[in-house]
Amino acid sequence: DTEVTQTPKHLVMGMTNKKSLKCEQHMGHRAMYWYKQKAKKPPELMFVYSYEKLSINESVPSRFSPECPNSSLLNLHLHALQPEDSALYLCASSHLGQVLHNSPLHFGNGTRLTVT
């Protein structure tokens, strides 16, 4: 299995809802990532997990809460989001980098989130 799988594909939620995005990979990658992508813009890094521990948080608001329950799964819990949080949320995974070279990222298809 050489894919990163994200569910759901689409999600519409109100500003008072609590929902979760899920990501799964079975490539043995020990680094997993959440990116946010607005229309016609590049992906923006949100979080990086390394060996199931949060290693990078790009000053993301606390209404986004990541979780990495095991080496294959990555979740993003959403609560009290704002309409401007509507975007495509991409999950990615990679092998952990070597001393000199970093492994390329494998991306999922994303979850298109609409906050109403």
Added chain:
Amino acid sequence: AQRVTQPEKLLSVFKGAPVELKCNYSYSGSPELFWYVQYSRQRLQLLLRHISRESIKGFTADLNKGETSFHLKKPFAQEEDSAMYYCASHRHGSSNTGKLIFGQGTTLQVKP
């Protein structure tokens, strides 16, 4: 700060014409550079990386440290090359994970 710049939002060429998508980086250390491609309704995927020095789908990219550039080239564009192309830089860090930073992207449109 680490930055990746793609000066062109849109590049439109005719089939069979040469293509060059520009990418410049600013980073004081040794950068790792990638080109990612996103075809219509498909996931973002790696096209090539500078350490591999390989040609993928006829595309090549050479790291020019003097000009701090990593331009993507193809001698003869095909219609199926139409897509969004992102140049990205992965910063070395003391840990073995780093940040993959994307340029703004260039849409390549290959006309028949």
